[in-house]
Amino acid sequence: MKSVLTAALATTALVAAAASADARTLRLNHNNPPDHPVHLAMQQMADRVEELTDGDIKIQIFPNGQLGTQRESMELVQNCALDMARSNASELEAFEESYSALNLPYIFQSEEHFEKVVMGDIGADILASSAEKGFRGVAFYTEGARSFYANKPILSPADLGGVKVRVQPSPSAIRMVELLGGSPTPISWGELYSALQQGVVDAAENNPTALTTARHGEVAKHFSLDEHTMIPSVVVISSCAWDRMSPEEQEALHTAALESMEDQFEAWKVASDAAIEEAKAEMGVEIHEVDKAPFSEAVAPMIEEVAARSDNLRDLIERIQAAAEE
Numbered sequence: 252m253k254s255v256l257t258a259a260l261a262t263t264a265l266v267a268a269a270a271s272a273d274a275r276t277l278r279l280n281h282n283n284p285p286d287h288p289v290h291l292a293m294q295q296m297a298d299r300v301e302e303l304t305d306g307d308i309k310i311q312i313f314p315n316g317q318l319g320t321q322r323e324s325m326e327l328v329q330n331c332a333l334d335m336a337r338s339n340a341s342e343l344e345a346f347e348e349s350y351s352a353l354n355l356p357y358i359f360q361s362e363e364h365f366e367k368v369v370m371g372d373i374g375a376d377i378l379a380s381s382a383e384k385g386f387r388g389v390a391f392y393t394e395g396a397r398s399f400y401a402n403k404p405i406l407s408p409a410d411l412g413g414v415k416v417r418v419q420p421s422p423s424a425i426r427m428v429e430l431l432g433g434s435p436t437p438i439s440w441g442e443l444y445s446a447l448q449q450g451v452v453d454a455a456e457n458n459p460t461a462l463t464t465a466r467h468g469e470v471a472k473h474f475s476l477d478e479h480t481m482i483p484s485v486v487v488i489s490s491c492a493w494d495r496m497s498p499e500e501q502e503a504l505h506t507a508a509l510e511s512m513e514d515q516f517e518a519w520k521v522a523s524d525a526a527i528e529e530a531k532a533e534m535g536v537e538i539h540e541v542d543k544a545p546f547s548e549a550v551a552p553m554i555e556e557v558a559a560r561s562d563n564l565r566d567l568i569e570r571i572q573a574a575a576e577e
């Protein structure tokens with residue numbers, strides 16, 4: 252009887268050990284605070300994938316760049332030293348050219364056009380395009396339209412003449428500011444508050460929540476709604492982590508990501524409107540309506556410049572433009 256009991260306990264231990272080995276925790280790094288709408292969307296995705304896989308796949312999220320900057324995170328993901336990261340299309344174009352098509356100024360005619368692209372076949376093709384480069388995209392999250400903010404209104408391209416504008420380390424962002432007459436200055440997100448405060452840069456460009464969640468409204472009192480780009484956040488997973496997942500687990504992650512995308516698009520609109528009201532009421536930020544036509548005309552050459560880089564980019568740009576008419 253004692254030997255039977257011992258054998259049974261040993262078998263139970265082996266089963267438990269096997270189950271523990273099957274359960275995996277994926278680490279996901281990003282540079283937003285925990286109350287940011289994109290963080291909340293990723294947490295929703297994490298909760299849902301754990302539910303769909305009966306706890307076999309968990310995602311542990313590290314906000315505020317705890318595991319490195321966006322650039323560092325992407326390099327770690329490519330090297331399989333980090334499972335997942337949240338970057339954005341602007342920085343990702345340095346790793347996969349397809350993302351360049353999403354970074355073009357005024358390529359999207361409306362939020363509805365943007366959502367149709369990233370939620371449809373075009374978005375799926377772009378997410379899959381980097382599969383041979385060490386990572387693949389999992390989800391797009393909207394962060395709305397990006398506009399300029401500074402300590403003076405930016406009402407026309409002429410107002411950017413000689414202005415040092417913080418940009419992401421992206422060829423598209425740099426070229427856009429150059430065409431608008433500004434002086435593009437790549438600076439990491441974590442250093443931007445002090446750079447604005449100390450005059451290292453004169454202006455920056457981002458969505459309205461940057462004024463509140465990053466407190467940039469404390470050091471930049473004019474937000475000018477030129478809405479030049481709609482650059483999505485992108486959650487990526489390393490090829491190593493993806494390949495270790497079963498087809499069923501991969502499908503669970505895809506389902507969880509899609510559901511969180513749909514909910515996040517709705518939540519973003521509320522958060523963006525609330526950020527504008529908070530910036531005005533509590534930080535004294537002035538919000539300026541802008542005639543977008545001069546901005547759009549100044550950066551129009553970028554479309555042909557990017558399309559000329561490859562047949563792949565030309566095809567993606569044409570598909571995005573055609574989606575606006577569907």
